[in-house]
Amino acid sequence: MTARTPDRIDFARSVPVRLWEDGFAPDPQRYYAALRAQGPVGWAELAPGIPAYVVTDRRAALDVLHDQETFSHDPRAWEATVPDDAPVLGMMRWRPNALFADGPAHLRYRSTLIDVFDLVEPHDLRGRVHRAVRLLAERMGPRGEADLVADFARPLLALVLNDLFGLPDSQGERLNEGLGKMMEGGAQAAEGEAQYARYVLELIAAKAEKPGDDLPSRLLEHPAGLTREEVTWQVFLTLGAGYEPTANLLSNTLSRVLGNPAYYSTLTSGARPVMDAVVEVLHHETPLANYGIYYARRPVAFHGVWLRDAVPVVVSYGALGLPHGTDGAPAGERTASGGRHPHDASHLSWGAGPHACPVRQHTLLLVTEAIERLTQWLPDLDPVVPRDRLAWRPGPFHRSLTALPVRFSPRSPASDPSGVRS
Template sequence: MTTYPPGRQDFSRSVPVRLWEDGFARDPAPYYAALRSQGPVGWAELAPGVPAYVITDRRAALRLLGDEEAFSHDPRPWESTVPDDSPVLGMMRWRPNSLFSDGADHLRYRTSLIDTFGRIEPHDLRARVHRAVRVLVGRIGPRGEADLVADFARPLMALVFNSLFGMPDSRGERLDAALGKMVEGGARAAAGEAEFGGYVLELIAAKSQERGDDLPSWLLDHPAGLTPEEVTWQVFLTLGAGHEPTANLVANALSRILGDARSYATLASGARPVADAVTEVLRHETPLANYGIHYARRPVTFHGAWIRAAVPVVISYGALAHFAERDGSGGGHPQDASHLSWSAGPHACPVRQHTLLIATEAIERLTQWLPDLEPVLPRERLTWRPGPFHRSLTALPVRFAPRSPDRPVDLP
């Protein structure tokens, strides 16, 4: 039986912290401080009129992530309470996939994903990333300047994931645009959700007619016997979760690397592995800042807060990272697993090694092709995309000596 610490703070009459404001995108620290001042559980809005409990304490987060008795991932009771045009529905709406399922359904979906992604050999994934980097360097190299968000991180993910999911390079811009609108959770979110949904439906329809050597085809033929509809929603989840957070991870890591000349020098010389810089981002500036959404199965007191049923309970990975960094509790060596960016418990990310490989190989290869990257703006002047869920740069302008991809520099 689930038991929690005594006490009962009811937020029903409290003013929520507005995570949808532009100010949150500019500087989330004061917002996290306001949430933490309320205790391990704070009260926020994900969009106007869409309240949520937000977990800002590591111990509370771990307990929530492991408690399937008191909390569910199924949002349908909550969905019935919000308007159909709510801008956060694209990220929170129920679908029959591993993210929004519990128990036997979750295990079936998760096992099919682990098995399917397990078929991707590291050397094959590395080759796909290298090819994508070469394509993009071919576009930006001769110019001597680029935006590493719009010209590299985001189109890189579209190229890599389209290749894994059996779609041509030419569809990359469509995929990138749809996901960008959906994740921001603003006025264009519904359009982005519809566009991305249409993209996935077309993909599954094509693979149902003719299989290929790709993830959707493997899912359709998996022994779990997923229906085409179930495969559609696993692809909706994994294609979206693979593209958007990984693009932000690469961009955030590059901004931190290029913003510190000494750090860049140690990485460029090989004295420090790029994997360390990527892990630093996961620990201190995680690209998926607020997610891991749960719903109390019934009203419950949790770490001093009264949690109502059918109200989202969000894990603030961004707040956990912020307070770990501020309090010096983030762990020791950069390679340690003190952060919770991969989540924890039964719903922990099943493909973290794939994500790390994509991010590290992309950054290593880019800096080998263009070793003299120089930021145009200091890091404190960079701007961030609005939205309650992510930590995502608007742009990362750089300059470098113009270079043809046919004349590589320092490639092994």
């Protein structure tokens, strides 16, 4: 694998597929098709002048995800090659946390995260989700209309995560604004990164002074003895990773459900589980589409391509997914209701190998509970915009709706028979 051979493609002078263009968000499959046409590994730009190798083949993706000797998560060699104002730096720069570490350091950071999240019992998380749905229901219910992105998915995640991380509900908008700018990777990315960093720094300072029953306090007190700086960057990672991708998974699932009236009726009647829709999204519109970022430790031949070091190697979970309207899942990977099992191997949205998502069960519970409670309370949600005309936020890393406007029969939570207030 390490010996260079004449038939290996070197993309250095090729024209890259531009994932930062305006056309990418509304039609990513066109860009993924162009990358697949280049072979298992394509050549792209994450931002103007910021090239990357993009892995679009399942076998090649698994090789990257499992091969710790060839590939690293540490971006510091790459950072030295890019300008300080690169718009993707906020999402890609090195920090001392589980995402950007390898080997023993990664195991140390990851084990602390697993330990503190294991203390979040399912019934506790479920209760926090129900509380958040109730608060949002009280706000938007009487109006008879809402944007399920701005009025439900994003504020719900802010409410639940601020609750888990020991912050008041009033801090939700700060979280939303900073992370939103940083994730989009545009002109406001640096501003968003600074806003979000201040948010986390203030949180850790408050918890260091007055610990509570929350995740940052548990990290500060963990037997692994993380420094305050390490805890800060662990929270920077987990709060951001918990908010943006989960809010997108929630809104993308709602759009898929509401875009198919027959599907929606089976969900509201209880004939089909919400999990089926969640898994369809993980296949077709995975919320963190291009954020499996690695770096070759040295120049190496890989699946017909010569990989240079200090250039990102991006596992594209979006390109690995099945295009719309196709379904290649083996029958054995289906649930009794006809949908895929949430952990079937035909998608890699949770990652794989040492860096696979450690909190997938928490994420799935949060999203399914939120949708179940919302659709019980508002069984007649009616989308205002056809699904093929919905707008998507720019940015190379995510698949994220701009808005999901709906109408419904106005309802007061006080008179709701579904038990949202319980």
